[in-house]
Amino acid sequence: MTAPALPRPSTATTMAKVVGLLALAYLLYWLPTFYKASQVGTFIRVMTLVLAAMGLNMLTGYTGQISVGHGAFYGIGAYSVAILVGEYEWGHFPALAVGVALSFVVGMAIGIPALRIRGMYLALVTLGLAALFPQILQRFSDITGGTQGMRVSKFEAPEGSGLANDQWQYYVILAFVVVAFVLVRNGVRSRPGRAMVAIRDNEIAAEVMGVRLSAYKVLVFGISAALAGLGGGLLVFNTNYVSANSFTIELSILILVMVVLGGVATPWGPVIGAVLVVYIPEWLPKDIPLLDVEGSALGPVLFAAVLILLMAVAPDGIMGLVRRIKGWALRQRRAPDVPGPGPNDSVPSH
Amino acid sequence: MSEFLQFLFLGLGQGAIYATLAVALVIIYRATGLLNFAQGEMAMFCTFVIWMAWDAGLPFPLAVLVGMAFGFVMGAVIQLAIIAPVTKRAHGNPLPVVMVTIGLFLALSSLAPIIWGTDAKVFPVAFGEGSIELFGASITHRVLGTLAILGLEVVVLWLIFQRTRLGLAMRAVASNEESSALAGVPVGRMLMIGWGMAAAFGALAGGLAAYVGLTNTLMLVPLIYAFAAATLGGFDSPGGAVVGGLVVGVVTELSAHYIPFIGNDLKLLPAFLLILIVLLVRPQGLFGKRQVVRV
Amino acid sequence: MNGALLEVANLEAGYGPVEVLRNVHFSVASGEIVVILGANGAGKTTTLRAISGMIGCRGSVVFAGQSIRGRRPDQLVAAGIAHVPQGRGTITDLTVEENLRIGAYCRRDGEVDADIARWFDVFPRLGERATQPAGSMSGGEQQMLAIARALMARPTLLLLDEPSLGLAPLVTKELFAQLATVNAETGTAVLVVEQNANLALAIAHRGYVLEVGELVASGSAEELMTDEAIRKAYLGF
Numbered sequence: 092m093t094a095p096a097l098p099r100p101s102t103a104t105t106m107a108k109v110v111g112l113l114a115l116a117y118l119l120y121w122l123p124t125f126y127k128a129s130q131v132g133t134f135i136r137v138m139t140l141v142l143a144a145m146g147l148n149m150l151t152g153y154t155g156q157i158s159v160g161h162g163a164f165y166g167i168g169a170y171s172v173a174i175l176v177g178e179y180e181w182g183h184f185p186a187l188a189v190g191v192a193l194s195f196v197v198g199m200a201i202g203i204p205a206l207r208i209r210g211m212y213l214a215l216v217t218l219g220l221a222a223l224f225p226q227i228l229q230r231f232s233d234i235t236g237g238t239q240g241m242r243v244s245k246f247e248a249p250e251g252s253g254l255a256n257d258q259w260q261y262y263v264i265l266a267f268v269v270v271a272f273v274l275v276r277n278g279v280r281s282r283p284g285r286a287m288v289a290i291r292d293n294e295i296a297a298e299v300m301g302v303r304l305s306a307y308k309v310l311v312f313g314i315s316a317a318l319a320g321l322g323g324g325l326l327v328f329n330t331n332y333v334s335a336n337s338f339t340i341e342l343s344i345l346i347l348v349m350v351v352l353g354g355v356a357t358p359w360g361p362v363i364g365a366v367l368v369v370y371i372p373e374w375l376p377k378d379i380p381l382l383d384v385e386g387s388a389l390g391p392v393l394f395a396a397v398l399i400l401l402m403a404v405a406p407d408g409i410m411g412l413v414r415r416i417k418g419w420a421l422r423q424r425r426a427p428d429v430p431g432p433g434p435n436d437s438v439p440s441h
Numbered sequence: 442m443s444e445f446l447q448f449l450f451l452g453l454g455q456g457a458i459y460a461t462l463a464v465a466l467v468i469i470y471r472a473t474g475l476l477n478f479a480q481g482e483m484a485m486f487c488t489f490v491i492w493m494a495w496d497a498g499l500p501f502p503l504a505v506l507v508g509m510a511f512g513f514v515m516g517a518v519i520q521l522a523i524i525a526p527v528t529k530r531a532h533g534n535p536l537p538v539v540m541v542t543i544g545l546f547l548a549l550s551s552l553a554p555i556i557w558g559t560d561a562k563v564f565p566v567a568f569g570e571g572s573i574e575l576f577g578a579s580i581t582h583r584v585l586g587t588l589a590i591l592g593l594e595v596v597v598l599w600l601i602f603q604r605t606r607l608g609l610a611m612r613a614v615a616s617n618e619e620s621s622a623l624a625g626v627p628v629g630r631m632l633m634i635g636w637g638m639a640a641a642f643g644a645l646a647g648g649l650a651a652y653v654g655l656t657n658t659l660m661l662v663p664l665i666y667a668f669a670a671a672t673l674g675g676f677d678s679p680g681g682a683v684v685g686g687l688v689v690g691v692v693t694e695l696s697a698h699y700i701p702f703i704g705n706d707l708k709l710l711p712a713f714l715l716i717l718i719v720l721l722v723r724p725q726g727l728f729g730k731r732q733v734v735r736v
Numbered sequence: 737m738n739g740a741l742l743e744v745a746n747l748e749a750g751y752g753p754v755e756v757l758r759n760v761h762f763s764v765a766s767g768e769i770v771v772i773l774g775a776n777g778a779g780k781t782t783t784l785r786a787i788s789g790m791i792g793c794r795g796s797v798v799f800a801g802q803s804i805r806g807r808r809p810d811q812l813v814a815a816g817i818a819h820v821p822q823g824r825g826t827i828t829d830l831t832v833e834e835n836l837r838i839g840a841y842c843r844r845d846g847e848v849d850a851d852i853a854r855w856f857d858v859f860p861r862l863g864e865r866a867t868q869p870a871g872s873m874s875g876g877e878q879q880m881l882a883i884a885r886a887l888m889a890r891p892t893l894l895l896l897d898e899p900s901l902g903l904a905p906l907v908t909k910e911l912f913a914q915l916a917t918v919n920a921e922t923g924t925a926v927l928v929v930e931q932n933a934n935l936a937l938a939i940a941h942r943g944y945v946l947e948v949g950e951l952v953a954s955g956s957a958e959e960l961m962t963d964e965a966i967r968k969a970y971l972g973f
């Protein structure tokens with residue numbers, strides 16, 4: 092059961108990749124120097140959601156389980172930071188560490204029933220968690236502020252850095268995202284990472300092969316939840332404010348939409364997904380002729396429609412679509428001399 | 442004692458609503474092994490149709506029937522136009538189909554306020570406002586009527602599944618699609634009817650639940666209770682869903698009243714714990730069949 | 737009109753990229769019992785699956801004068817073709833009697849109960865277990881049930897895929913005797929795939945031999961039984 096050896100990329104493709112990455116790095120560096128604080132706030136929101144989506148992508152993409160509750164883990168991270176910084180005057184980073192640890196532990200606890208159950212039951216449990224989370228916030232509104240929300244002190248740029256607060260927050264959070272991205276990518280290629288994929292492809296076979304199934308599954312769920320918690324905690328670095336209204340079931344669903352839209356089990360899928368889910372409602376026209384609605388209200392309807400369509404035509408999301416088109420183009424080019432499917436071609440036969 | 446009875450009956454009344462929605466979930470799960478996350482939102486959508494019919498002057502029971510008929514068509518169309526093609530292309534992978542139900546959830550819940558606005562709609566209370574005294578507790582007509590409806594549902598379900606050709610064919614498809622097709626059962630049509638029936642039951646649940654005021658979040662929380670009910674009863678057992686629904690309703694109301702920590706704010710907690718514990722201890726539920734796992 | 741009930745020509749079928757059948761021709765006349773012999777993996781099951789619409793195929797499949805290629809299995813049951821698949825093919829969660837009722841799903845006449853009684857007569861084991869879930873019966877009992885279930889549709893053509901699989905020799909013998917009787921009494925044509933060539937040829941009128949997706953021999957039952965090569969390969973003497 093070894094993965095097929097990947098064909099060695101040619102020097103040209105490697106060069107193109109390096110240039111692309113450098114351009115992306117420069118873009119990411121440049122964005123907060125150009126845009127004003129409110130826009131930077133949106134960039135930050137996207138990045139924190141990328142973290143949550145990356146976490147969920149790990150779970151869904153590499154173990155085949157889904158969670159409809161990552162909004163709750165995101166919320167656990169956010170409220171840990173908000174409460175510890177706002178009420179107990181902790182530093183931002185220790186508070187963040189607690190938030191990540193807490194979502195890790197809750198994630199592991201929620202992941203345990205998934206050991207005994209296959210299929211989509213984890214979705215059921217996590218949906219329950221997503222629905223319960225706002226109730227918990229309301230129940231303890233004396234600490235959380237409930238739907239009124241609570242204010243948190245600013246995460247300020249160090250003296251003499253020459254950066255505005257929002258720029259500083261942006262670069263710090265960007266650093267977290269980049270590190271997490273690299274770690275997750277390498278983690279997936281490591282031995283335990285390949286074990287995860289084995290679980291996804293065939294649970295019983297993986298067990299027979301000696302993969303410690305239950306340990307990995309629970310651990311994966313914990314890490315996945317911790318990444319979402321990290322995202323939520325970092326969000327508060329910028330917003331200075333949390334409210335129970337922002338951590339609803341809809342948030343959880345949108346995080347899932349990001350993953351699926353971008354493409355499950357692809358490293359860039361969550362990034363693309365998060366950008367689209369945040370920005371599409373903003374790009375929609377303010378007034379829509381004939382309909383008495385704000386454009387942004389149509390955002391979720393649109394996602395839903397795209398999601399359903401995507402599941403019908405390309406269950407592997409936008410990245411999957413891209414890969415297929417690439418494979419198709421490659422075949423077209425090679426068609427005269429090399430018949431047969433390309434290496435990454437997974438188009439199901441009819 | 443009378444206080445206890447009061448809340449017991451309140452719980453049974455709510456439980457009947459959860460049971461009705463849980464039956465809808467079970468009908469679809471049995472036929473296709475799918476958890477339909479959009480069941481609650483489909484019900485909410487149908488409830489708006491009930492409201493429109495009632496608002497247009499139809500008597501309430503008739504309006505509910507209109508909503509159920511709408512639900513049947515909606516469920517059947519969704520199955521035919523969306524679920525069937527996606528299932529076919531998914532080659533046994535449950536993920537795309539579940540994602541589609543989540544997409545439907547999102548679509549319906551965000552479409553409803555666009556169509557009907559965000560203000561809560563005033564909705565009739567089924568069976569009116571009155572109440573009767575029983576063992577010193579006062580029980581509203583609504584609760585009694587809702588329980589009666591649940592009783593009727595059980596009888597109708599039993600008749601359909603045990604006494605009709607259609608019900609037999611639906612049970613056959615639920616057990617083994619391929620063998621059913623070879624025996625001459627039009628499997629696709631049965632799945633369509635199953636989705637239609639489920640959505641009609643959902644509409645009924647919505648019509649009973651919306652007396653608190655109708656918005657697009659009407660069935661969000663009841664869906665969780667219904668999932669808890671179906672988990673407890675066993676996802677492949679309609680009878681289990683009914684029992685599960687009543688238990689969940691009673692446990693929720695009693696614990697909200699008697700356990701200060703839970704109160705009205707944390708009402709979902711018992712149902713959530715119930716889901717966790719049942720899945721840990723007895724994943725097939727009280728009345729379900731044990732699932733066999735194969736390589 | 738050549739009198740053939742089922743006429744298969746140029747049949748090609750497979751699974752995805754795997755081609756299993758090539759250029760298969762054969763026919764079954766009304767009221768005839770035809771047996772298909774062949775080694776494991778020759779494509780016998782695939783042939784039956786293609787006829788009953790369980791998998792797609794190319795070529796022509798004509799039943800009672802009409803092309804039936806591309807129709808769904810349930811439509812074909814209504815048209816008169818009942819298929820008992822390899823393995824059980826019963827609906828294990830339903831009772832024995834319900835399985836028989838499901839077999840008559842396509843029928844609208846009032847004689848379903850009478851037919852159930854009739855097959856209970858023919859297969860008394862089924863009658864004794866009428867209210868028991870089919871899944872709780874033995875393999876042989878389920879095989880009988882599957883066949884009775886198919887006959888409940890009052891088919892004009894019965895497709896049987898290795899009916900003797902897992903049956904005791906005595907039971908197999910009994911089963912084939914029953915099939916011959918049913919065929920004689922109701923005129924139901926039977927296309928049967930069978931490993932037990934001796935028994936099958938004993939009740940069959942004609943037979944075909946399938947080898948790696950192609951028909952290599954055909955003839956009357958007597959001809960096949962006396963053919964040296966076939967005797968060696970399939971009859972074992």
Ligand SMILES: Nc1ncnc2c1ncn2[C@@H]1O[C@H](COP(=O)(O)OP(=O)(O)OP(=O)(O)O)[C@@H](O)[C@H]1O
Nearest residue numbers: 751754756774775776777778779780781782783822
């Ligand atoms: N679902 C499938 N997918 C891919 N290939 C298949 C499938 N079913 C059968 N095959 C292949 O098709 C060929 C013919 O199979 P088939 O089941 O028709 O054989 P058979 O003659 O019925 O054999 P047996 O006597 O063992 O039942 C075999 O090589 C088999 O591997």
Ligand SMILES: [Mg+2]
Nearest residue numbers: 780781782822
């Ligand atoms: Mg075979």
